[in-house]
Amino acid sequence: MQYRNIISLAALASTAFAAPAPTTGNIVFKGAANAQYSLTVTLDNVDRPTYNVLSISSVSSDSIDVKAQCTLTAVDRPPVLVEGPKGTWQVGPPQTIKSIKCSPAGSPPASISIEFQGANPSEGAKYTVTVPLNESKVPTNNVLSISTLVSSFGELATKCTFDYVDGMAALSRLNPTTWAVGPPQTIKAVSCKA
Template identity: 50%
Template sequence: MQFTNILSLVACLAFTSALPAPSNFYDVTFHGAASAEYTIKVLADGRTINTGNALSISSISSSLDVEKYCTLRTVDYPPTLVEGPSGTWQVGPPQTVLSIACNKPVEPPSPVTVDIEFNGAADAKYSLNVPLDGTVVPTNNELSISTIFTTFAGLPNCNIKYVDFPAALVLISANIWAVGPPQTVLSIQCFA
């Protein structure tokens, strides 16, 4: 019985350590005088992390925008953070940082596909769901296209193969692109 419990515990620990680390962990380095510094890992989910270090801090560096997403608790009063070179903030006045709490919203993943509507004359149209991985999608439609509707801002960077020659895409209103001159689209290929 105890052997089974130990095996279950070991299996559970092995599974837990195999899970990928959350993507919103950031290293935050606190710099003091005379090259003294320490680094802590911060999970940007709003949790308060005690620094456990009495070093008087004069600057902070991180890939996370500390000024925008973090709150520092210090020994005296809230410091002023002045942005320096990329990823660096001066702390004024220099003082001991007792804790840091960061809260950066996790950015949604880029869409895997986009919907694109191809419009011709007299309300004739068809739609395609186009992957953003570079897959060439044939249209299988001979309709002469005069406008394209999509919320995908990267449409001008897509490779669109036309029946005659490359057409010009001109944004004529929100999410609507004019195709000039109008012609049949043979295939489309887009990238995120």
């Protein structure tokens, strides 16, 4: 009985001294010719302006996963974040980032990634789009005929809407992260909700 109480007290003490989750993160926004600026963002899922007109081609952070935890709003269209070296993401197309909102790690993601695959993805017939989970329509800007979608977002078929060039298509789940598109066709845009 006393042994169980000691174990319970030890477990309680270890959780009391655990480091709290970070409430902010530092992000570096990089443009051409080594131009850059950094922002400390609060991880509260509130949209905040960047107040900078620099055209951004990559973002990096040592403290947060920008692609998983943040949504960037740009001047032209929602940017695609392509993961590069650890803690770095390429922004496509490069453009001015008007605002950013980030959520704490472990909370529902602010956006998801979808890989659009054509007939020969192993030969490069594929591209990836980052889609915010706020029902914003994101253009794919790609005419590749899509036969397969890949995403870790398990509710892709029910919570995402795709604009197809030839009208409607059916999504058939092949495995937990992969859906077949039938008939294969160009997808013009996508929007998703949480």
